[in-house]
Amino acid sequence: MPADLTIFDSWHDRAGVRKDARLVVGDEDLATKKFFPDHVVPHLRHPLVVAREDTARRYLAAQHLYQWLRFTERFEVEVVLRTVQRIADGASGVDLSKKMRRYAMKINVDEQFHALYSIDVADQIEEASGIRALPFDFAPYLRHLDGIGSENPSYAKLVQLLQVIVFETLITSLLQDVPRDDDLITVVRETVRDHAADEVYHHAYFAQVFKELWTQLDPADRRAVAHFLPAVIVRSLQPATRSARLALAGVGFSPADVDTIVAESYDQDSVMSGIRFAARRTVGLFRKCGVFDVPGAREAFVSAGFADPGEGGTAALDGIDDIRAAIGGLDVP
Ligand SMILES: [Fe+2]
Ligand SMILES: [Fe+2]
Structure with a gap:
């Protein structure tokens, strides 16, 4: 059994x-x-959007933020919490180990807090800007994401665990870029910065x-x-x-x-190239663990649109400092 982590002791x-x-x-x-x-x-x-007036572009950007x-x-509530609680419960x-299960309880508190401030910030910006949020429906995304488990019922719970392992080890460009972008509304930068600071630890835990x-x-x-993983990655990162x-x-x-x-x-092509970028460390983790030694695994990734994952590629991240640097060297504890 691998050695216990100590990262959640602090x-x-x-x-x-x-x-x-x-x-x-x-x-x-908000005005500027x-x-x-x-x-x-x-x-x-x-x-066609670039050609539109500023008000329309601001409206579209606000809706995207919401x-x-x-x-x-x-995602935190319906996908992450359901599985992390099972980890905590040993189910x-x-x-x-008991220590890793107790860490899962701490992660659940983190994720509930992320859910709270995400919706709190959305509500505040909606109120302050006067731009009303359009209805948002998570159900179609979740149905699609859970589809892999629904089609393979004996693996449904395992697929839900894989969803969280994948999502918690992705490093999107958004996570890296938003906190440093001086043109953005400050609270948006702070929201991503604070979230990223906790996710550094989650990345190490889920690896x-x-x-x-x-x-x-x-x-x-x-x-x-090995055959579920490419679909879990691709479905996790489907654009809205x-x-x-x-x-x-x-x-x-x-x-x-x-x-x-x-x-x-x-x-x-553009969607898949964004997915390959965000998942490069996740795929590196799978390579390090030996996923691509399984017959057919490389082919499954290639046919889903990944470059041959058995060859070279980006390495998995190793340790908190590595992960923090990869997420952007943010000034976080
Ligand atoms: Fe989170
Ligand atoms: Fe997380």
């Missing part, structure tokens, strides 16, 4: 929920600063959970897991085109223009 002193003040929107920011960086929102870079904060809140399908899970699986289950469509229609684009903007902004 949790009471350094976790966001234990030391951070409430994130509060500063009204002075951006809601979200254009370069991470594909439809904001589309020529959907992202609401997505974060729902997740991976056998972990360890995957290592332990992998050593415990028998060959048949390893084959099954439903919300984009609603927002684009909201600024007066015709249904045909909405179709064009979405099709051209979220084409398969």
Whole structure:
């Protein structure tokens, strides 16, 4: 059995929920600063959208921010908490030490706090900006994500564990870029910075959970897991085109223009290249654990749109300092 982690021993002193003040929107920011960086929102870079007046572009950026904060809140509650509680209870399908299960309880507190401030910040910005949030529905995303488990019911709980391992080890460009972007509304930068600070520790924890899970699986289950993983990654990172469509229609684009903007902004190649980038360390972790020694695993990843994951590629992150540097060298404890 791999050695226990010690990283959550300092949790009471350094976790966001234990030391951070409430994130509060500063009204002075809202008139001049951006809601979200254009370069991470594909439809904001589309020529038809670029040509629109500032008010319409601000509306679209605000809607993207709302959907992202609401997505974060729902993902924490509906996907992360359900599995992390099972880990804490010793019912997740991976056998972990008592210490690792107690760490899971700390992670659950972190994630509940992330859910709270994500929705709290969304509410505050909506109120202060006067831009009303469009309805957000998490259910279609969750159905799609859980589809892999629904199609393989005997693996449903294991797939839910894989969802969390994958999501907690992804490093999106958003996590790296937003905290440093001076053009953004301050509270948006702070929200991502604070979240990233906790996720450094979660990344290390879930890398360890995957290592332990992998050593415990028998060959048949390893084959099954290796084949589920590419789909879990791809479905986790599916862009929110439903919300984009609603927002684009909201600024007066015709249904045909909405179709064009979405099709051209979220084409398969660009979407997949973003997914490969965000998942490079996760795939590195799988390589390090031996996932690609399983017959057919490399082919499953390649046919899902990943470069041959058995060859070279980006290494897994090792240790807190490594992870913190990869997330952007943020000035966090
Ligand atoms: Fe989180
Ligand atoms: Fe997390």
